[in-house]
Amino acid sequence: MKYILTFIMLLFVSTANANTPDWVLGKGHHAFPNDKYLVGVGVSEKSPILASESARAELIKTIRVKVNSVVTDYNSREKSVSKSSIVSETDFLLEGSQVKDGWYDSRHNVFYSFVVIERKYILETLKVMIEHIQASIELSLRQGDTFFNNNEIIRALVYYYNGFKESTKLLPYIQTYNSVIMVKDKQEYKDEYNLLFKEKIQNIVDNISLEKQQHNINDLDLSVKATFKGRGIDNFPIKFSSQYNYYVERISCNKGGSCNVNVTPKIFLKYRQFDKILIIAKVDLHTLEKHFNYSLKKNLFGRLELLKVSFKIKKQKHVAKQNVVKEVVKENKQIRELTPWEECCANDIGPIRRSGTARNYGHINFGIRFGNRGNINIHRGW
Numbered sequence: 001m002k003y004i005l006t007f008i009m010l011l012f013v014s015t016a017n018a019n020t021p022d023w024v025l026g027k028g029h030h031a032f033p034n035d036k037y038l039v040g041v042g043v044s045e046k047s048p049i050l051a052s053e054s055a056r057a058e059l060i061k062t063i064r065v066k067v068n069s070v071v072t073d074y075n076s077r078e079k080s081v082s083k084s085s086i087v088s089e090t091d092f093l094l095e096g097s098q099v100k101d102g103w104y105d106s107r108h109n110v111f112y113s114f115v116v117i118e119r120k121y122i123l124e125t126l127k128v129m130i131e132h133i134q135a136s137i138e139l140s141l142r143q144g145d146t147f148f149n150n151n152e153i154i155r156a157l158v159y160y161y162n163g164f165k166e167s168t169k170l171l172p173y174i175q176t177y178n179s180v181i182m183v184k185d186k187q188e189y190k191d192e193y194n195l196l197f198k199e200k201i202q203n204i205v206d207n208i209s210l211e212k213q214q215h216n217i218n219d220l221d222l223s224v225k226a227t228f229k230g231r232g233i234d235n236f237p238i239k240f241s242s243q244y245n246y247y248v249e250r251i252s253c254n255k256g257g258s259c260n261v262n263v264t265p266k267i268f269l270k271y272r273q274f275d276k277i278l279i280i281a282k283v284d285l286h287t288l289e290k291h292f293n294y295s296l297k298k299n300l301f302g303r304l305e306l307l308k309v310s311f312k313i314k315k316q317k318h319v320a321k322q323n324v325v326k327e328v329v330k331e332n333k334q335i336r337e338l339t340p341w342e343e344c345c346a347n348d349i350g351p352i353r354r355s356g357t358a359r360n361y362g363h364i365n366f367g368i369r370f371g372n373r374g375n376i377n378i379h380r381g382w
Helices: 002-016 048-062 091-096 119-149 153-180 193-205 265-269 285-289 298-306 319-331 340-344 356-360
Strands: 037-044 098-105 110-118 208-212 221-228 237-242 248-252 258-262 276-283 308-314 367-369 375-377
Touching: 037 048, 037 119, 048 091, 048 098, 048 110, 091 110, 091 119, 110 119, 119 153, 119 193, 153 193, 193 298, 208 276, 208 308, 221 237, 221 276, 237 285, 248 258, 276 298, 285 298
Parallel strands: none
Antiparallel strands: 037 110, 098 110, 208 221, 221 258, 237 248, 237 276, 276 308, 367 375
């Protein structure tokens, strides 16, 4: 009985497959050999049009294209959604595809579609795209090398980084070309530019330094030098800032790579409780990134975040205090000449002493009446 049931099942399957095309069963199509064509087989329970879209989606998968959006599963047997949005950098390859065969499975109410595209067409199209991108990359390389040799470091970085980003676009086209090609003696494209640009960028970034110029602890003039292998970097952006960013100054270095700022005495108004103020000079990455066409990748430019030098500024006992008082008076719109007393006692300025009373040396009168007789006046100087 067991053998009879097995025989009946095999007979049923062979009968069902008798009219089924070979390409539906995954055996290929005799009219479209694999060495000349790429093929895609699609299926849908709704219409032959959806089956053809499904076939094109399968076709694009077979040539290893970098698809940007998710291609919806067309397997309607599993009740998945029968629609697709194929948005790819190489969608243009599908323009040469054609529906060459189809079949309707009446037993299961399923439509099948057979789509093909010539390998030769794909290779010719990809070749044009690859050569176009390569020409753009080689131009960026030449321009970057020219600026580098002229010690224009920032402009060299810009063109090297342009080439690096363009070379990442080249990779999916090269992968597609190499997967489609079938001739053994045909030379394959290789992606060597990405690594080349990465090495050039790292060679620059790893050799950039910030050096503190001569500085006196009592001096408000600060200076740093940005260098590449000892040579000054023109127009290199530096940010000077204090703790809590009470003081921020962004400047670009001169042709010799020197960046100079003068910290105004006004900063001491916000740091009155400190005898010394710490100023940090570091690479202004926000300004630097404006030179580039792409956002900077941290794995390439992250080292620049670590470059910094620090300055400690000390309050000068006479000059700093005098300047503080002048700034306070200006802020209260009471511009006048300072008295010797104010210069002497400027270190203890408070909100009360900024009032009009402070100008009269702060006399206070207390009136105490005893009975019906006179007042006793007590004069106390602040």
